Each structure stands twice: as structure tokens, then as C-alpha cells.
Amino acid sequence: MILRSHKALVQAGFVLICSLSLTSCFDGDGSINIGQIVPGAQSGVSIAIDKIQNVSRGSWVVDAGGKVYVTSSVVRVDGHCTRGVGSVTVAVDGVVAAETAVCGVDGGFVWNKVFSSVTPALGTQYVLEVRGMKSDGSAISGVTATETVVIDTNAPTAPVLNAVAGCSLSLGVWICNSAHVQISGSWSGVEDVSSLQFPAGGTVAYPTATTFTYDFDLTEGQTRNLDFTVKDRAGNTSGSSLLSVSYSPTTSALASSVNAGGTVGFAGGPVNTAASMIGSVGSVSGRSLDLNSALPANQRVQLQIGPIAVGAQQLNP
Incomplete structure (x- = not known):
């Protein structure tokens, strides 16, 4: 469209305003060219996810694939949007959730959803696609942001x-x-x-x-x-x-020439552990063996003396 006689318009009291929606506005040879606006163009309109569970992106717990792990079935998503976005909807695994959010005057939005134990099930991953909407409720083509969230509220088994x-x-x-x-x-x-x-x-x-x-x-x-x-x-x-x-280190003791039975050795373990007999002797009558008096309490031993077939004696500390 070409408007001529610029001076005549001004003299007649008309005021010409060039808005940002115009593709060109200039005054060269006394005429003004106004470029045509392309219907549906969304230049400069965008939406982004900044926080999940009120945690900033750089501090998210993620796996090698970039999935975000959370420990609550109540999921909160914070983000920002530019002018032109009136509201926000979120598709969970491709299905638009009933919960929506408003793109505020500060350019921010907060979306919350309680994931029940039935729909969908806990312990699995969910793809959240945040979509920008116009003020009339229609979708803005290409204005989306996506993150995959894994909800895990179950503690692992103890080692x-x-x-x-x-x-x-x-x-x-x-x-x-x-x-x-x-x-x-x-x-x-x-x-x-x-x-x-x-x-x-x-x-x-x-x-x-x-x-x-x-x-x-x-x-x-x-x-x-x-x-x-x-x-x-x-x-x-x-x-x-x-x-x-x-x-509690093991203590061993050795007794020699008990009666006429020859050399016999006794090995004992700490208190409340099984003693072992590494030798036997025919008789220990008349002999008194005190192996504990000189040992610390945690090293005192218990001994079994005599052939098992005859009947062993157990000396405890």
C-alpha cells in the first residue's frame, strides 16, 4: 500500500504512527511505504523451563540421558515466557493435563500437578511438554519447551x-x-x-x-x-x-609333662568363643593349671583338658 501527498496529510491534521508490526516505514520522496504483515508470524515469541521442584536447571539431578529425578509426586515447573504468550498448558506423555498456568506480567509462570498413584503410576518417567497459548486459548505454533521427569518416592533396599x-x-x-x-x-x-x-x-x-x-x-x-x-x-x-x-586376639598356652602323659598343648580363644584342644593326656589329676591370672580380661582363655572319650573338663576364666 502506498500513501502519497505526505505534506497534504500533515496539513490536514492526520498523524502517522509507525508501529513495530510494520516491516518498513520511511519517508524518501514524499511517500511512505508500509510493508504487509504476514498472518500467523510469531517472531520473538518463546517459552522456557527454568526450575523443577523449585530447583534451578544447573542443580537438577539427572541421568546420562538428561532425565530429571524428583522424590515427590507433586511436581512443580517454573518458567518464563515472552509477550504474546497468554497462558501455559502442559502435555504429559502427549496428553494435555487439566492443570494450566498463566504467563504473568513479570513474564513468569508456575505449573503444578499432583501425580496420583493410579493415573499415571508413580515410579516411571513422564515427558512434560510445556506449550505457549494465546490469550484467546489457541496454541502458538512452535512455542514449546520439553523435559522428562522421573518420579521416584521409593527408597532402595538396605545393603x-x-x-x-x-x-x-x-x-x-x-x-x-x-x-x-x-x-x-x-x-x-x-x-x-x-x-x-x-x-x-x-x-x-x-x-x-x-x-x-x-x-x-x-x-x-x-x-x-x-x-x-x-x-x-x-x-x-x-x-x-x-x-x-x-x-580380641586369640591366646594360646602350652603345658609340658602333665603327669606322665607327655607334652600336651592347649589353644583357647577369647571369652564366649569355642575353645580347641590340640592334644590330649591320660590324666591331669593333681595338677592345677591357671592360665588366666596373668592375662588381660579380653585375652583370657577357656581350655578343654583330657581325652574327649573319657570326658573333657572345661576351665572357664
Whole structure:
């Protein structure tokens, strides 16, 4: 469209306004050209997701594929939109949810949805496609933002403590003959375990397998109570696996020429552990063997004396 006689329009009192929707507006030889507006054009209109569960993008817990892990069935999405976007709808796995949001005057929006345990099920991933809408409720073509969210509210199973090397279990306590202790354990390979913590408040490891070992040292007579937990990617923490470990070295004793029975040796373990007899003698009558008086309480031994067939005597500390 060409408007001529610019001066005549001005003299007649007309005011010409060039808006941003015009493709050109200039006054060269006394005429003004106004470019035609293309219907449906959405230049500069956009929408974006900034936060999920009120956590900024850079702090999201994601897997290698970029899926965002959350621990609540109530999902909140914050974002921003430019002028031209009146409202926001979200398609969950391609189905538009009933919940909507308004693009505010500050250019922000907040969308909330409660995912029930039935529709859809918890523990799976959901593709959220945020769509920009015009003020009349019609969709703005190409104005979308998409993220995949995994809702996980279930804690993983506690790790299994398989063995304590060189130690024997007695009355709920692992009794060790060495100051150096190694605990081995494992967890289920089908659970999304991302870290192992041992003991509570202690070291956090990020394993690449489903098994682990934990090495440490005890002083003589020391007992430690340990617990182990695992955490999944979403941040759910398992229950604790507990054990107690004590360092009580084995004490051995040797007696010679008991009566006429020759040389006999006795080996004993810590209190509350089974003693072993490494020799036998025909008779110990009239003999008194005190092997505990000079030993610390945690090293006192229990001995079995005499042929088992005859009937062993057990001397306890």
C-alpha cells in the first residue's frame, strides 16, 4: 500500500504512527511505504523451563540421558515466557493435563500437578511438554519447551553385609583376631543405587558395581558399631545395615609333662568363643593349671583338658 501527498496529510491534521508490526516505514520522496504483515508470524515469541521442584536447571539431578529425578509426586515447573504468550498448558506423555498456568506480567509462570498413584503410576518417567497459548486459548505454533521427569518416592533396599574377613560371629558381635578388618557387602543390581555411605555421617562412595569392601583398623580390645546405607539417584535413602566388630586376639598356652602323659598343648580363644584342644593326656589329676591370672580380661582363655572319650573338663576364666 502506498500513501502519497505526505505534506497534504500533515496539513490536514492526520498523524502517522509507525508501529513495530510494520516491516518498513520511511519517508524518501514524499511517500511512505508500509510493508504487509504476514498472518500467523510469531517472531520473538518463546517459552522456557527454568526450575523443577523449585530447583534451578544447573542443580537438577539427572541421568546420562538428561532425565530429571524428583522424590515427590507433586511436581512443580517454573518458567518464563515472552509477550504474546497468554497462558501455559502442559502435555504429559502427549496428553494435555487439566492443570494450566498463566504467563504473568513479570513474564513468569508456575505449573503444578499432583501425580496420583493410579493415573499415571508413580515410579516411571513422564515427558512434560510445556506449550505457549494465546490469550484467546489457541496454541502458538512452535512455542514449546520439553523435559522428562522421573518420579521416584521409593527408597532402595538396605545393603547386605556378606562377610567380615578373619572374624567369627559370637553373640551378635564379630570377634576378630587381627587389628585390620575388612567388611564386604552388596546391594540389588536392579535398584538405581547411586551412592554408598559408611558409617552414618562418614564416607560417601559412588560405586560402579553392586559390591563393596570397607577396610579399617581396630586397637586391641576396641569395639566399633558400624552401619551402611545406600541412596538412589533421586535422593531416597535406604534403611541401615548394622554390625558390631571387636578386636580380641586369640591366646594360646602350652603345658609340658602333665603327669606322665607327655607334652600336651592347649589353644583357647577369647571369652564366649569355642575353645580347641590340640592334644590330649591320660590324666591331669593333681595338677592345677591357671592360665588366666596373668592375662588381660579380653585375652583370657577357656581350655578343654583330657581325652574327649573319657570326658573333657572345661576351665572357664
